[in-house]
Amino acid sequence: xxxxxxxxxxRDMPLLGRGHRIRAIITSGLRREFKRPAAIVTVGVGTLIxxxxxxxxxxxxxxxxxxxxxDLSFFYTMAANPAILFFVTLMASVIGSGLIADDLDTMALSxxxxxxxxxxxxxxxxxxxxxxxxxMVAIFPLVLTPFLAALLGRFSWVIVLxxxxxxxxxxxxxxxxxxxxxxxxxxxxxxxxxxxxGVFAVTFGLTIPAExxxxxxxNQSLLYLSPWEDFLAVARAAFGASAGxxxxxxxxxILLGVTVLASLATYIRMRAVEVVSG
Amino acid sequence: xxxxxxxxGVSKWYGEVLGLNAFTASxxxxxxxxxxxxxxxxxxxxxxxxGQLRADQGSLRMLxxxxxxxxxxxxxxxxxxxxxxxxxxxxxxQFVETLLRLDGMPARQATLAAVEALKLVGLxxxxxxPTRTYSRxxxxxxxxxxxxxHKPEILILDEPLSGADxxxxxxILRTISDFARDGxxxxxxxxxxxxxxxITNNIVLIHNGKAIASGxxxxxxxxxxxxxxxxxxxxxxxxxxxQVLAGMDHIVAFEFPAPDALLVRTRKPDAFYKELxxxxxxxxxxxxxxxxxxxxxxxxxxYLVG
Amino acid sequence: xIGLELLRVLRQATTVTGLTLRYLLGTRRVIPTALLGAVPxxxxxxLAAGNVENFDIVLFQILLxxxxxxxxxxxxxxxxxxxxIREEIEDNTLPYLLTRPxxxxxxxxxKYLGYLAAVLILLIPPLVLAYVVTDLYAGDSFxxxxxxxxxxxxxxxxxxxxYGALFLFLSVVVRKPLAAGLLFGFVWESIVGSIPGDVRLxxxxxxxxxxxKDLIAVGPVTFYESTVSAExxxxxxxxxxxxxxxxxxxRLHGMxxxxxx
Numbered sequence: 001x002x003x004x005x006x007x008x009x010x011r012d013m014p015l016l017g018r019g020h021r022i023r024a025i026i027t028s029g030l031r032r033e034f035k036r037p038a039a040i041v042t043v044g045v046g047t048l049i050x051x052x053x054x055x056x057x058x059x060x061x062x063x064x065x066x067x068x069x070x071d072l073s074f075f076y077t078m079a080a081n082p083a084i085l086f087f088v089t090l091m092a093s094v095i096g097s098g099l100i101a102d103d104l105d106t107m108a109l110s111x112x113x114x115x116x117x118x119x120x121x122x123x124x125x126x127x128x129x130x131x132x133x134x135x136m137v138a139i140f141p142l143v144l145t146p147f148l149a150a151l152l153g154r155f156s157w158v159i160v161l162x163x164x165x166x167x168x169x170x171x172x173x174x175x176x177x178x179x180x181x182x183x184x185x186x187x188x189x190x191x192x193x194x195x196x197x198g199v200f201a202v203t204f205g206l207t208i209p210a211e212x213x214x215x216x217x218x219n220q221s222l223l224y225l226s227p228w229e230d231f232l233a234v235a236r237a238a239f240g241a242s243a244g245x246x247x248x249x250x251x252x253x254i255l256l257g258v259t260v261l262a263s264l265a266t267y268i269r270m271r272a273v274e275v276v277s278g
Numbered sequence: 279x280x281x282x283x284x285x286x287g288v289s290k291w292y293g294e295v296l297g298l299n300a301f302t303a304s305x306x307x308x309x310x311x312x313x314x315x316x317x318x319x320x321x322x323x324x325x326x327x328x329g330q331l332r333a334d335q336g337s338l339r340m341l342x343x344x345x346x347x348x349x350x351x352x353x354x355x356x357x358x359x360x361x362x363x364x365x366x367x368x369x370x371x372q373f374v375e376t377l378l379r380l381d382g383m384p385a386r387q388a389t390l391a392a393v394e395a396l397k398l399v400g401l402x403x404x405x406x407x408p409t410r411t412y413s414r415x416x417x418x419x420x421x422x423x424x425x426x427x428h429k430p431e432i433l434i435l436d437e438p439l440s441g442a443d444x445x446x447x448x449x450i451l452r453t454i455s456d457f458a459r460d461g462x463x464x465x466x467x468x469x470x471x472x473x474x475x476x477i478t479n480n481i482v483l484i485h486n487g488k489a490i491a492s493g494x495x496x497x498x499x500x501x502x503x504x505x506x507x508x509x510x511x512x513x514x515x516x517x518x519x520x521q522v523l524a525g526m527d528h529i530v531a532f533e534f535p536a537p538d539a540l541l542v543r544t545r546k547p548d549a550f551y552k553e554l555x556x557x558x559x560x561x562x563x564x565x566x567x568x569x570x571x572x573x574x575x576x577x578x579x580x581y582l583v584g
Numbered sequence: 585x586i587g588l589e590l591l592r593v594l595r596q597a598t599t600v601t602g603l604t605l606r607y608l609l610g611t612r613r614v615i616p617t618a619l620l621g622a623v624p625x626x627x628x629x630x631l632a633a634g635n636v637e638n639f640d641i642v643l644f645q646i647l648l649x650x651x652x653x654x655x656x657x658x659x660x661x662x663x664x665x666x667x668x669i670r671e672e673i674e675d676n677t678l679p680y681l682l683t684r685p686x687x688x689x690x691x692x693x694x695k696y697l698g699y700l701a702a703v704l705i706l707l708i709p710p711l712v713l714a715y716v717v718t719d720l721y722a723g724d725s726f727x728x729x730x731x732x733x734x735x736x737x738x739x740x741x742x743x744x745x746x747y748g749a750l751f752l753f754l755s756v757v758v759r760k761p762l763a764a765g766l767l768f769g770f771v772w773e774s775i776v777g778s779i780p781g782d783v784r785l786x787x788x789x790x791x792x793x794x795x796x797k798d799l800i801a802v803g804p805v806t807f808y809e810s811t812v813s814a815e816x817x818x819x820x821x822x823x824x825x826x827x828x829x830x831x832x833x834x835r836l837h838g839m840x841x842x843x844x845x
Binding site: 038086093094191193194196197198200201204205208209212213216217218219 | 654
């Protein structure tokens with residue numbers, strides 16, 4: 001009796017480029033987020049409220065914002081909407097806090113890193129999941145509103161295009177800040193609830209005391225401690241609104257500095273992490 | 279009620295998924311193995327027994343009591359869960375001691391009992407290390423230590439061999455055997471069939487949430503009439519031997535797996551073992567080896583579940 | 585016989601309370617909560633080091649109400665109370681307690697006691713130190729403003745009890761108690777004061793401020809608008825804490841636990 005075995009040949013599979021691998025992580029991450037009711041509700045409600053408020057402000061400007069001239073500085077009031085602060089914080093905590101923490105907790109990180117994926121690719125992909133979602137609240141309303149205002153003839157296209165450009169820039173600044181901070185917090189714990197609490201702590205835990213202290217001690221430079229006040233200072237300068245309590249160069253330096261430091265710290269932290277089996 | 283654990287028509291739903299399906303079985307004294315494939319309902323049954331879940335239908339009694347919210351019963355019970363999580367910030371000694379104090383033991387007694395339990399499972403050397411530094415096998419042993427330390431009457435062990443290295447397995451099995459020898463009862467679920475066979479003949483087979491067989495492994499095997507027993511004979515003349523044995527009416531089939539082997543399938547293994555020596559002595563072909571690859575838990579498992 | 589039973593209950597209570605205390609204060613998680621708890625002390629040190637001109641017991645009150653009561657207290661109680669049961673469920677360590685001869689309601693109540701002890705250890709000493717720094721800087725004697733210190737200590741104790749009980753209850757009924765607690769603590773508690781009418785009777789912070797208003801002799805907190813006396817506020821907060829703990833006990837008593845895979 002003779003036995004013949006099938007001949008075995010190694011299947012030659014070309015390795016797709018980095019872009020493909022990063023896109024794969026982004027796609028699976030976004031798919032996961034959009035299956036979570038909390039994420040859907042947060043994104044949906046946040047986008048709706050901030051956009052609706054901005055549009056209503058345009059329509060009813062004379063009643064809601066009496067005395068506000070209808071020039072570029074008008075769009076500062078859109079950017080200064082406290083709902084943006086609230087929903088950006090909420091999204092960073094609901095979505096951003098679990099992006100890395102969940103992978104640490106479930107040890108899915110070991111699966112990612114056993115693939116030809118560098119730590120940098122992993123972090124870029126995670127940021128690319130979070131940034132579009134935060135920008136739905138931080139950028140989308142600020143860009144849509146001037147556009148609609150121009151369509152309705154409330155503002156000239158020159159002003160509107162300037163407003164759109166500036167909204168993109170400052171919205172990106174706020175998005176980058178919160179994305180980097182929430183990813184950093186997510187990378188230092190395997191419990192995403194702690195990271196979420198940390199995001200709230202960074203926002204409200206700095207903003208409220210800074211404002212109170214500044215008022216109580218009559219020292220406005222304390223407002224530099226508040227990320228929201230820093231953002232407002234930059235937005236004021238960008239849209240040409242009247243000067244505020246703090247100057248925009250320092251505020252911008254703080255926002256950018258924290259963004260860069262948090263990103264760097266996250267990268268260093270991820271390089272150092274060991275996934276220990278439980 | 280004669281069994282240590284009696285279940286009658288117990289059903290448990292997880293939403294639309296049926297975890298246990300009218301499960302009826304009796305677990306006797308000593309060690310009983312609960313054997314079944316993944317998702318069969320073993321862990322669900324154990325969680326019902328320790329009072330972590332409540333049966334949706336049917337009745338469940340352990341040591342003649344309903345386990346749901348039954349605080350006094352917990353004194354008589356030791357539980358070794360399937361998962362590996364412990365209180366990571368406590369040392370092994372502190373972990374066992376704390377749980378003993380929850381049994382109401384005074385501090386000094388708890389310390390001594392913890393030391394003894396950890397020694398029993400071979401964790402004395404690592405007793406003062408935080409449990410988060412323990413390997414998987416050490417965690418298994420720590421779990422077993424906390425289950426045994428208060429000298430329970432009954433041990434519920436959910437996959438106690440899972441993740442344990444060969445040395446740890448031997449130690450764990452020996453500990454369970456000693457516990458049963460000293461009068462305790464143990465219910466143990468496992469996939470490692472040959473190892474449960476080493477310590478007990480009593481099993482309950484579970485599949486799709488139902489008890490499909492319970493009792494002695496060999497008795498169950500004997501009852502599976504549609505699957506005749508296989509007996510492998512080593513002989514230099516297998517075909518001649520087959521010709522001689524063909525006269526036995528309980529033999530169903532012959533196979534020739536090797537040039538010097540004859541595989542006999544018989545419905546009545548007892549009768550076959552009785553008649554075979556007579557055939558050989560009466561001038562039949564020489565038989566140099568005999569084994570039953572069939573009389574095992576693995577075979578029973580495959581026949582009933584596969 | 586009763587004596588033995590009482591002894592057993594006492595052992596169990598001290599064991600669970602001790603385990604909770606050890607977890608909340610003896611592991612790495614204490615670092616962020618201790619830092620948060622130390623904020624009043626760090627703040628007063630910073631003000632003193634910065635030679636802030638008008639830093640005195642009045643500024644102490646102005647700062648500590650929004651900062652300590654409305655941020656620090658909520659955060660520390662939230663992060664501590666929500667771990668009591670929910671983290672044990674998520675970490676699969678609850679079966680070790682459930683298979684002991686101790687009832688689920690007893691587990692809840694002992695854990696709550698452990699939480700209360702831990703949180704007060706984290707919050708009260710820095711508060712006292714902050715007061716000492718303030719009076720030292722302002723050149724006042726330590727006994728000059730004891731009413732302020734006493735009021736804040738009482739508010740801290742009652743706030744810890746009330747918030748902790750509420751967050752404990754949330755952690756038993758909801759799978760994501762931290763999110764729910766953040767929304768309550770930072771949204772509801774912040775905006776409720778601006779809603780006209782008696783809606784603020786549904787907030788904890790209103791009763792805490794009412795207590796401060798009644799107990800402090802002189803200071804900005806005395807201008808807080810409230811029709812609730814300190815006694816009533818005390819009773820409401822204690823009643824609420826007891827009710828929430830009892831509800832948690834009742835809920836846990838009937839709960840089943842499906843372990844995480």
